[in-house]
Amino acid sequence: MASTIVTFELGGREVEVLVRPMTTLQSVLRNQLGQTATKDGCRQGGCGSCTVLVDGEPMASCLLPIEDVAGRRVTTLESLTPAEGLHPVQQAFVDEYAFQCGYCTPGMVMLSKALLDHDPAPNDEAIGQALAGNLCRCTGYRPIVDAIRHASGAMSGHDTEPVR
Amino acid sequence: MTAPLEVVGRSVERSDAVGHVTGRTRFAADRAFPGMLHLKMVRSPLHHARVRGIDLSEAERVPGFVRALTAADVPHNRYTILSLIGVEPEEEFVLAEDRVRFKGEAIVAIVAETEEAAMEAVAKVRLDLDELPAVFDVEEALKPGAPIVTHWGNNTFMYEGHPCRRVRLGDVEAAFARADHIVEGVYNSSPIEHAPLETTGCIAVPEGGRFTVYTNTQALYFSLDNTSIILQVPGNRLHFIGGTVGGGFGGKVDVIVEPIATLAAMKTGRPVRFVYSRSEEMQVSSTRSAWRIYLKDGVTADGRIIARKVTSYADSGAYSRQTPYALTKHAANAAGPYAIPNVSIDAYCVYTNRQPTSAMRGFGVTMASFALEVQMDRIAETVGLDPWSIRFLNAYRNGDMKPHRKLADDATLIETMQAAAALVGHELTAEQQAMTSAPRAGGDPGGR
The missing domain is CATH 3.10.20.30 (Beta-grasp domain)
Known part of the structure; x- marks a missing residue:
């Protein structure tokens, strides 16, 4: 063809x-x-x-x-990456150490961005649902969930400190 | 005056953090080079077979086909990764010669202008194979009359002339005879795939008589040195660039993709990319071995283990890779962190027609710990102690002689259990709380 x-x-x-x-x-x-x-x-x-x-x-x-x-x-x-600095979701992944080998990270960041665009303050269930299709083999999902919560706070203009 | 600590005790941003969150981190397969070719492998569809013939005529007519590589093209085709640390004999083939020993074994490498053309040509290679009987279980493989996988006539790796790695301390049979209880168990585990998110792969680039190889290996110099041996070129013609690994867990130490990709780059004069598909990663790359471990313990009425006999079989699959070393580590750890005066360990590295197995997180020891700790709980039940007490009672201390004749000098089992008990809210006895791993007043309980 x-x-x-x-x-x-x-x-x-x-x-x-x-x-x-x-x-x-x-x-x-x-x-x-x-x-x-x-x-x-x-x-x-x-x-x-x-x-x-x-x-x-x-x-x-x-x-x-x-x-x-x-x-x-x-x-x-x-x-997504700004000319200077990082998008709040990217910064949250850095602050929460939400990666080990880094191979899942691009997909996780894009997924998190889409989730927060739809639902600026997702609860744990919504975060879990959103992450269901993306695998992380190294870190476990806890720091990724923390990063999404952290980014949610940062993007709404409060609670910009790391979650832990 | 000492300088203040800048890093210890603080969270420090990882040097690769910005690369990872922006996608600018360059993983091996993220690179591309002008004129880059793609390598795909023709693999055995059978578990065990004699190779009678290879017909490339249809494959060669696929548009984009560049060339095929077979065993005859590989300068030193039979190798053993661990030959670098003195392990013999050479036993694995870069490309199969007269026999394939597992389903998925590499037979012909196809190099083509595009990945699609390489895949199409792979599908058009005709193999003439005579199927042979295969064996998939470690104990079946040791029975008389079992299909022989290796080229030396039996199905075990040989440790200085012995079919197993052996450890002996005291006299287990005499101790069994005077024990109040004998507790026996058999423990099995399945192979486990590392499943890194980034599949194994590399790109080999010819650069004026030298070859630069971008790889996601976990063992850069192992890969370089083995490639040097296999291709019979001096190491100074090979420049390996690595360090960025999209998940390894022990699964990327086997030196499988670099030698053949570099050979293809050598033969074509062009960059060659060889990256596993997900199905190759699952079905061809090494896994953790399947294990079968038999334990027999002699225990006194008050819960002291006075004898432990261990017979372990690790399924190495068709080739041994790092598994002989796993069994040596296993033999050094198979009695567990316990002071047991009489120990006998036989640890077999067994060849079968399964996918080869190799390193994975704590390999050799992980499954020993699984078997031993389930066994410890069963001993506790047998003598009527709780699982904590049986371990405090038998825990080794500094100054105790371990079965392989190393003096324990870094024992922390007691302190670890005390910390674990505090974390889970388990109340220890006053005696358990007072225990330490400090050397015993009376010396080694084995009287050694």
Whole structure:
């Protein structure tokens, strides 16, 4: 089958890619656009390390055919990171030591950003629900949950101290 | 005047923290190079088979196919990772020669312009295999007539001519004869996969007669040195860059991807990427061994263990990798942190047709602790003591001789249990509270 041109918005900028059918968003980001913050843990939708936001919703980019994001707004960790300093969610992950090897971190940060956009003060159940699709093999989930609570406080303008 | 402590006792930001939260940390497979090729492996679909032939004709016609590598292309194809610390014999193959010994064993490496082309060519390699009987259980593998996995005629790693690592202290049989209770148990565990989130992989890049290898190995110099041996090139032509590991847990110490990726880079003159798929990580990479551990303890009516006999089998799978070392560690720890005057340990590293096994967090000791501590609870039940008391009663102290003839000089079991009791709110007896790991007034209870 012939390659096609797909256009979508990436970090506020329109991008155009020439792709073979059924190429995934993950593959386009990593291999064509060099945006390797989006990780590649399983290509089976099982680990969440490739989580990006599509129109603000967290999605496993390894399962998403690029045709499906045509005309939509994609946010990766590269586009979340400010030119200077860190996004409050990123800062909270640093402050709470919410990673060990760091491989799940990009997906976790994107997921946390989406959660807090929808629910600025999530309770533990909501955080647990949100994290259910993303695996961390090293740290355990406690410091990640702490980071989300910490970021929630920071983004609402109070309680900016680390949770612990 | 001493300088104030700047780091000890404080939380310090990790040096890699900003890299991790921004995604700027470069993991091995995040790199790309102009002209980079992709390596995928043709693997055995059978647990045990003779390799009669390999037909590459269809694979070679796949658009994007660059070349195939077989055993004949590997300068020193038979190796043993631990040869660097004197372990013999060389027994594992970079690429299979006349026989495959586990399902998933590498037979042909395919190098292609794209990952998709490599996968398609892999699917089009025709293997002519004669299936052989296979064995999957450690004790079945030691029975007469069992299929032989190794090239030396039996299914155990040989420790200085013995089929097991042995430890002997005192006389267990005499002590069993005078014990009030004999407590026996058999403990089994399954293989466990490390499941790092980042799969094993590397990229080998030719650079003017040298090769730079970006890898996520946990053992950079083990990988470099083994690659040097396998490819028969001096180490100064290899430049290994690592240190960023997306989860290892012992699963990335086996030197599997670097030698073949570097060889492919050598043969093609182009950068070559070899990164495991998730299914390779699960089904081909080493796991923790499956274990079977038999324990027999002689115990007095008041709960003192006077004899312990341990017979352990670790399933090494088809090749031994780091498992012989695991059994040595196991033998040094298999009596547990207890003062037992009569001990006999036989620890076998057994070959089967399962996926090879290797290092994983505390390997050799983790399953010993599982077996021993369940056994300790059963001894407590048998003599009518609570689980705390049986351990305080038998805990070793500094100055006690351990079964492998090392004097205990860092015993902390008693203090650890005292701290644990405080944490969980368990009330210890006054005697238990007063105990320490300090050397006993009367010396070693074994009278050694």
